[in-house]
């Protein structure tokens with residue numbers, strides 16, 4: 097892998113219970129240059145306690161295109177590669193099942209049994225995945241930047257026409273769909289079309305969305321150049337200010353995640 101930029105993205109923490117304490121995320125996709133491996137974990141809600149599974153998506157840029165170097169699962173200090181060509185992990189969810197997006201469709205990983213299974217029969221190359229809170233339906237973002245809703249246990253997909261050229265997707269707890277478009281701006285998909293979220297910087301160099309921490313009831317989490325925001329389904333937004341406790345936990349978790357990342361890299365032999 098010498099000479100290639102090694103990045104970490106889409107790192108997610110799976111919580112088994114909804115009452116576990118949750119934390120906000122770190123920014124994703126910060127561009128790094130040169131020979132250094134990038135350590136840009138984006139962290140979803142959860143802590144890194146014993147028995148909790150943390151997923152790491154590794155990818156490299158080849159000709160400006162992201163290529164997977166695998167999805168790894170970290171649990172109880174051990175790291176295991178679970179998918180060779182995966183690029184997407186569903187936001188954490190208070191269940192042991194996590195959905196993973198691979199080059200050839202959707203997989204479900206059970207953190208309790210540590211078993212991976214193909215989910216449904218779709219074969220799209222997937223770069224983003226999110227599961228609804230209230231149903232078993234999923235949303236996927238395919239390599240060609242199209243968003244689909246996946247229903248009937250992964251056997252049927254419906255194109256979400258409102259989402260145009262999506263780069264990332266996320267759901268909030270109320271199952272509203274958000275996406276980041278080609279311009280690094282977030283949109284919410286409403287019944288009458290996609291709406292651009294207001295009140296945000298106009299030309300951010302980085303953007304990241306995810307389901308918010310469980311303490312945030314409405315809206316999704318959006319990071320624009322290290323500044324977190326909550327974006328709402330009514331297309332408004334507000335900056336999110338960490339309190340001292342959250343800040344400490346956030347930093348602590350970033351360190352824990354970086355340690356896991358280094359462990360993965362060591363194990364991968366780079």
Ligand SMILES: *[C@@H]1O[C@H](CO)[C@@H](O)[C@H](O)[C@H]1NC(C)=O
Nearest residue numbers: 127128129130131132133134
């Ligand atoms: C690489 O890392 C070194 C040491 O941390 C740092 O001094 C240097 O600026 C980095 N180079 C690039 C291109 O990021």
Ligand SMILES: *[C@@H]1O[C@H](CO)[C@@H](O)[C@H](O)[C@H]1NC(C)=O
Nearest residue numbers: 099129130131132133134366
């Ligand atoms: C980057 O390259 C320089 C010069 O080749 C080397 O000294 C340095 O250790 C490298 N940094 C990393 C993080 O690999």
Ligand SMILES: *[C@@H]1O[C@H](CO)[C@@H](O)[C@H](O)[C@H]1NC(C)=O
Nearest residue numbers: 112146147148192207208209
């Ligand atoms: C870890 O998770 C497994 C499977 O859910 C459970 O049986 C076990 O009791 C848990 N151990 C701890 C220390 O929480």
Ligand SMILES: *[C@@H]1O[C@H](CO)[C@@H](O)[C@H](O)[C@H]1NC(C)=O
Nearest residue numbers: 216217218219248250251252
């Ligand atoms: C997946 O399975 C469903 C139900 O069995 C079937 O209707 C559908 O055609 C299959 N789709 C593909 C892509 O094989």
Ligand SMILES: *[C@@H]1O[C@H](CO)[C@@H](O)[C@H](O)[C@H]1NC(C)=O
Nearest residue numbers: 114229230269270310312313
């Ligand atoms: C998820 O959906 C359930 C069932 O409708 C609801 O009670 C719960 O509040 C939702 N979770 C969150 C975190 O909003």
Ligand SMILES: *[C@@H]1O[C@H](CO)[C@@H](O)[C@H](O)[C@H]1NC(C)=O
Nearest residue numbers: 314315328329330331332333
């Ligand atoms: C948008 O929704 C949020 C969250 O529900 C709410 O706090 C805010 O007042 C709403 N703003 C407008 C302009 O309706």
